[in-house]
Amino acid sequence: MALFMSHMTNEFVKTLSSSVQKEAEELGYTGDSFKIYDGKNDVATQVSQIEQAVTLGVDGIIIEPVSTDGIVKAVKDAEKVGVKVVILNQRISDxxxxxxxxxxxNESTGAALMKKVMEDLDGKGNIVELLGPMGSDGQVGRSKGFDxxxxxxxxVxxxxxxxxxxxxxxxLTLTENWLTSSDIQAVVAQNDGMAVGAAQAIKEAGLTDKIKVYGVDATSDGLNAIVNGGMTGTVSQGTENQGKISADLCSNLIYGQSVPKEVIATNVVYTKENVNEILKK
Incomplete structure (x- = not known):
């Protein structure tokens, strides 16, 4: 079994990959029977890594894709030679x-977050958006939900x-630039990593009490920022559960068992009012 991550540069993807690895090990995929690849946010790199693993005889692969379009051919080629494929966290175009x-x-996630923003702003004001990599499933879907x-x-x-x-x-840099020329009531980020950067820029400008900050993923950094007042809210997508389920399904496929065509995580909005519910888990 092999796991292909789009990148390994923030808490969300590290938590996701760790949960896949932990469950894979529980299922007996240890040592050389389980490998993690870092796509470094580059489509060509991820495609090459998939092709390499298929050539080496991997039985099943879990892919958190760099691109919605760019890895489709690699997926089809893997399936042609009998490799089982689970797509994780971000959909591909086919x-x-x-x-x-x-x-x-991701569209419902974006909508859930923006509804909370509108509620907190009483439906009026100026906002800025921090987006994921353009064209990624997370960016496209969450932007649709926002809109x-x-x-x-x-x-608004x-x-x-x-x-x-x-x-x-x-x-952080983008937010610093926006703060110099704009009257902003809220920063809406498509993940907690970016939200934490925005919160830091706002803190340094002495505007924490005036600008609300929102993110997605309910990472420990994001949740702690809510507790500390730097962020206002985040949306959980059940990160660890996604990883666990993907490993389970990949193993089931390898052993010839049937699996559902999709498993969709539940969105939960966390704010200061309910953040302790998830921190206690």
Whole structure:
């Protein structure tokens, strides 16, 4: 069994990969029978890694894709030679090419987050958006969810929207630039890593009490930022459960068992009011 991660640069993907590995080990995939590949946010790298593993005779693969389109051919080629394929966390454009999908519905995740933002802003004000890598399933889906909710709130203006590639440092820099020229009531980030970067920039500008910050993934950094007042809210997509289920399904496929075509994680919005529920787990 092999796991292909889009990158390994933030807490979310590290938690996700660790949960896959832990469950795989519980199922007996240890040592050389389980390997993790880091795609480094590069489609060509991830495709090459998949091709290499298939050539070496891997039985089943779990892919957290760099791109919705770029790995489809590699998936189809793997399936042609009998390799079982689980797509994790972010869909590919031809999901039927794989055996199953485990992850969140990113559009509903984006909508759930933006509804909370609108509620907290009383449906008016200026917001900025920190997006994931352009064209990734997470970015596309969450942006659709954002837009579907914003269409109902004409008194809210998106005055800036840019990709920080899931990266904390990039998000900090973007937010610093926005703060110098804009009146902002909320920063809405598509993951907690970027939200934490935005919160740091806002803290350094002395504006924590005036600008709300939101993220996605309910990482420990994000949850602690809510406790400490730097962030206002985040949406959990059941990260560890996604990883566990993907390993289970991949093993089942390897052993010829039937699996559901998709398993969708449940969205839960966490704020200061309920954050202790998840921190106690």
């Amino acid at each position: 999901q039927n090419a794989a055996d199953t999908f485990v992850g969140a519905d 579907s909710v914003l269409a109902e709130y004409p008194d 203006k998106v005055i800036a929207s840019d990709s920080a590639d899931w990266d904390t440092a990039k998000a």
